[in-house]
Amino acid sequence: MKHIKLLILLGVVVAAISCNNQTGSxxxxxxxxxxxxxxxxxSIQQFVSTTGTAKAVYETELSSEIEGNYILQTNPRTGRKFQLGDRVEKGQVIIKLENAEYLNGLNIESTKLNLEISEQEYEKQKSLYEKGGVTLLEMRNSEVSMISAKNNYESAEIQLSKMQVVAPFSGVVVALPYYTEGVRVSAGESMVSLxxxxxxxxxxxLPEKNISEVTTGQEVMITNYxxxxxxxxxxxxxxxxxxxxETRTFTGKLEIDNPELKLRPGMFIKANIITAQKDSAVVIPKDVIMTGSRGKYVFIVGRNSAANDRRITTGxxxxxxxxxxxxxxxxxxxIIKGFETLRDNSKVKVIL
Structure with missing residues (x-):
C-alpha cells in the first residue's frame, strides 16, 4: 500500500513538471x-536643403523722362486701360505724355526733310565725282552734311520716344501709380513697374561643409508652402x-523655371539641391535601421516566419x-514595424 502511494505521488510530480515545461515552451x-x-x-536622391526668397530675373521701374500730360493707354488684350496684373509685350506703349511745346521744339518734320535733301545732294555729288564733275573735297563735304542731318534726325526721334513709356521686355504690370487722366506730370515721376x-x-x-558637394549646373527641386x-x-x-x-557660409544663386507663373516674386521657397542620385537601388526607410556592436542592421522575415537580422552597408x-x-x-x-524588441530568429506574425 505504501509503495502504491509513492508511485501515485511520483506520477503527479512528473505530470506537473511536464505541464510546466510545456507551458514554458x-x-x-x-x-x-x-x-x-x-x-x-x-531611385534615391541625396540633396542639400536651403531656403530663400524668389525674385524675378527681369524687373524694372519706368519713370517719365519729360514733363507732359498723362494718358494711360488701352490694353489691346482686354479692351480697357492697363491695370495691375496685365501682361504686356516688349515694345508695347503703356503710357503717353502729351506736350505740344516739347513736340514743336523737336522739329521732326524739318529734320526729316533736311535728311532727305542731304541724302539726295550726296548721291548727286557722288555721281558727279565719278564723272569728274566735282572734286573729292566737294563730295566729302556733301557726305558730312548728310551724316550730320542723319544724326540730327535720329536725335530728334530719340527725344520723341521720351513722350511714350514703352515696355522694354514682355512681362506683367506689378505697380501702376494712379494719375488723373490728362494731368501734368513732371519728369522723373514713377510711371509703371514691370x-x-x-x-x-x-x-x-550654404554651410561651409557643403562647399565640396554643391556645384554649378546641379538640378534643384523647388517647393513652396x-x-x-x-x-x-x-x-x-x-x-x-x-x-x-563671420557666418561660416558661402553664397550662391539658383535659377528657377516658372513657365506657368505659379511661383510669384517674394514667395519664400525651399530648395533641395540634388548632389547625388542612384537609379534601381535598394532603398529603405532610415528609421528601421538598428545599430549594434557589429554595425548597422535591420530585420527581415525569413523562413518559418522567423525574424533574421541582416548586417547592412549604406550609401x-x-x-x-x-x-x-x-x-x-x-x-x-x-520589417518596418514591431522590430524594436526582436532578436535574430524571433518568431513573428505578419499583420497589416
Missing amino acids: ESTELAVPVSVENIRLK MNYNKMYVEIN TLTEDTLVGHVTELSPIISD ISNQDEIEVTEGLSANDRL
Missing part, C-alpha cells in the same frame, strides 16, 4: 506581431568660392530614406 514560441514591406528597386517671372532666381547661403502639390525645377547657376569668416541618403549597398536584395521582406 509555448511561451517561448509566441510570435511577435510585425508589419513588413517588400523591398523594390527604386516684371517677367517666367524665370526666377534665389540668393542662397502654398504650392504643396507642385515642384518646380531649377539649377545652381552661381557659387562664391569663398567662405564668410547615399536623404531626410527619410537611405540606400543599402550590401546586405539586402530586392523582394526581401523588410
